[in-house]
Amino acid sequence: MEKTLEVNRRLNCCTEILLESWDQLEDIGSHKDGLLYGVPVSIKENIGYKGHDSTCGVICKLDLPATGDSVLVEVLKRQGAIPFVKTNVPQSLLSYDCSNPIYGLTLNPHNPQKTPGGSSGGEGALIGGGGSVLGMGSDIGGSIRIPSSFCGICGFKPTANRLSSRGASSCSRGQKSVLSSFGPMARDVDSLALCMQALLCDHMFRLDPTVPPIPFNQQVYQRSKPLRIGYYENDGYAMPSPSMGRALRETKALLERAGHTLVPFSLPRLSYAIHELVIRGIAGDGCATLLSNLKGGPVDPSLRVQIIPYGLPYTVKKILSILIKPIFPRFGASMESLCGASSVQDLWRQHADVEDYMHEVMAEWRRCELDVLLCPMMGPAYNHNYPGKLTSALSYTIIYNLLNFPAGVVPVSTVTAEDEEELRHYKGNYGDLLDKLYRKAVTGGEGLPVAVQCVALPWQDELCLHFMREVERLFREKKK
Secondary structure: OHHHHHHHHHHOOEEEEOOHHHHHHHOHHHHOOOOOOOOEEEEEOOEOOEOOOOOOOOHHHOOOOEOOOOHHHHHHHHOOOEEEEEEOOOOOOOOOOOEEOOOEEOOOOOOOOEOOOOOOHHHHHHHHOOOOOEEEEEEOOOOOHHHHHHHOOEEEEOOOOOOOOOOEOOOOOOOOOOOOEEEEEEOOHHHHHHHHHHHOOHHHHHHOOOOOOOOOOHHHHOOOOOOEEEEOOOOOOOOOOHHHHHHHHHHHHHHHHOOOEEEEOOOOOHHHHHHHHHHHHHOOOOOHHHHHHOOOOOOOHHHHHHHOHHHOOHHHHHHHHHHHOOOOHHHHHHHHHOOOOOOHHHHHHHHHHHHHHHHHHHHHHHHOOOOEEEEEOOOOOOEOOOHHHOHHHHHHHHHHHHHOOOEEEEEEEEOOHHHHHHHOOOOOOOOOHHHHHHHHHHOOOOOOEEEEEEEOOOOOHHHHHHHHHHHHHHHHHHHO
16 A cells, blocks of 8 residues: 555555455455455546545536445455555546546656556556556546556456446446447456456356356467467558557567467558547537536546537538548548437447448458457557547557457557657658647657557457467567
């Protein structure tokens, strides 16, 4: 606890100390058989814990303490874990910065001038700073993976509903196009796997019967067969930073030397997927639900620029998109997508389009005969207040929420002086304002962690974790 408090003093990553954890220690002996017996676990602020708020950083959710534990917390306790602290989030959770008007700004453990990422940013900062060994986050666009990347730890986004979300708070409940997942964050992959194994138990399946009763498959996690791995370095939408590209190339080379087969892969129609499926899906109600959660209180500076177009009238968004698209194609297309669905029929069509796109990607996956996929992971950590201006960079993570593919992050390198020099000449894929902003956001990152992302097909979570552990193993051996 002393280390946790010291890290929190530096980084402002915790929102509450769960004093009930001391009471839990008195009863800890009854859970000696639990897989997480005696392990202190930090939890993201939106995860319900009896008697405590889950505000998502918005004023309207203050002073509404949970009447009971969320399913995740109940199962953690049953497995002997001790949830001991709640961690900070960005306002509304729909951001990958980490600041809100209630708890303030969280800093990156490697450089206080940088954001820890979000929305599980408090978790990333606390674990990356050495104040927790295991944490629980949630991910709707990269919210576990981005802070894990920015803070130099491992993070895993399971297939949606592999773990229960019952009893957690949200500012976008009811949105079904881009799915949220709850998952673990830790300093190594084995800790992620152990947490998943502990949570995927009969107790969770009884508490939430909507969760498929699929126990953790240790045999798949421990497999030894070589993998057939798809990879891409640039998704064609947001060009990776020099350090991102280098990290992917180095990982590819190590995997090939270890006997795995690497196959080029590209996501079909990514620009269409981002604008028509991701953005239009999240903004299906014209952003009304999100904006209603922001009423009655101040909007955090980190979110202010991001939400300016959200509140514009439908007609204004349409006109602006027509005017902007010839000059800034990405921004214009995004503005048009923020109009959301024009009718219930339009929303149903959009949901059908999401389903069709999932099958289109899986058909390409089968054509290439892939086991798993290696792709870049957003990074390094941004300067503060840039994430709200750069939702375009989420293409590397949010696409796997849309597809509902399990995905995880493994740190493999750090930014070098050569990366920084190369960044000076970064033009991006479009050479537009967003590409220029991105270069400014990641400037000054020498020494910061850089990660890669590992992906598998839906419900193949154990295979994804196995792939992550293989990447981790190869880089550990390289350092010896």
